[in-house]
Amino acid sequence: MGENLKVEEQDKLEDSTVKEGKYLTFTLDNEEYGIGILKIKEIIGMMPITAVPQTPDFVKGVINLRGKVIPVVDLRLRFGMEEIEYNDRTCIIVVEIMGKTGNITIGIVVDSVSEVLSIKEDEIEETPTFGTRLNTEYILGMAKMSGGVKILLDIDKVLTSEEIEVLDKAA
Numbered sequence: 001m002g003e004n005l006k007v008e009e010q011d012k013l014e015d016s017t018v019k020e021g022k023y024l025t026f027t028l029d030n031e032e033y034g035i036g037i038l039k040i041k042e043i044i045g046m047m048p049i050t051a052v053p054q055t056p057d058f059v060k061g062v063i064n065l066r067g068k069v070i071p072v073v074d075l076r077l078r079f080g081m082e083e084i085e086y087n088d089r090t091c092i093i094v095v096e097i098m099g100k101t102g103n104i105t106i107g108i109v110v111d112s113v114s115e116v117l118s119i120k121e122d123e124i125e126e127t128p129t130f131g132t133r134l135n136t137e138y139i140l141g142m143a144k145m146s147g148g149v150k151i152l153l154d155i156d157k158v159l160t161s162e163e164i165e166v167l168d169k170a171a
Contacts, residue, residue, distance in 0.1 A: 019141050020121040025114040025150055026093065029081045032114065032150040034143060039155050041094040041105060043113055046086050055166055063092070063107060070094065071167040072107040078158065084111070098156045099164045106167055108155075117150075119143045124152065 023034035024043075044065070049072050051061040058077035062069050072092060077083055089112040096103045124141040138157040143150040159167070 019124050019152065020119060022116055022118050023143070023150075023152060024093065024116050026110040027112050027114060028076055028079065028110055032148065033110075034117065034119070034150050034152045035093070035095065035155050036140075036152075037116060039095045039097070041096055044092050044094065044107075046090050046092065046109075056163065059167065060109060065094065065107075068105070070105050070107050072109060073159070073167070074109040075158075076109070076111070095155050097159070097164065099168055100161060101168070104164060104168055108158075117143075117145070119145075119150075119152070 022037040024037055024040050025032055025034045027033070047063055049061040049063055052059065052071075055061075058074050060072045060074050062071050064070075074083070086109070090109060091113055092107040092109055093113065094105060094107050096105050098104075123144050125144060127136050127139040127141055138154050140152040140154045143152055
């Protein structure tokens with residue numbers, strides 16, 4: 001009995017240490033979010049996006065980044081927020097996500113990038129349960145900071161495998 005408890009405690013410990021680390025924080029609709037720094041390839045300013053027909057609304061299209069075609073997702077639209085006009089603070093965070101066939105590089109449009117924060121284990125709380133109708137699988141946890149709460153995203157789970165497949169084909 002005592003051994004099972006130790007295994008559970010070890011699982012919890014391993015789980016939380018994965019969450020601890022450096023996060024790039026950014027804003028969407030006046031809310032702060034964070035993505036693990038290891039998932040981020042680079043941050044670029046807005047550039048011309050070529051629309052791709054028959055893709056979901058949140059897929060803005062593709063960009064040519066130094067000769068590589070990369071699909072771009074507007075994170076506001078993916079989260080069901082109101083679309084806004086891009087401005088000089090709007091940028092694209094280039095991330096690498098896990099797809100069925102391996103890693104896929106995509107760009108995500110955010111309102112503005114804030115800073116890189118080191119977030120400790122004791123500053124991260126589990127995602128609150130909002131009931132079964134709301135999918136919060138893509139939220140790693142909530143970081144309690146002096147300025148409020150930052151929502152930490154598991155960028156691999158922000159898009160469904162079907163959506164990732166659409167993006168892979170778009171590029």
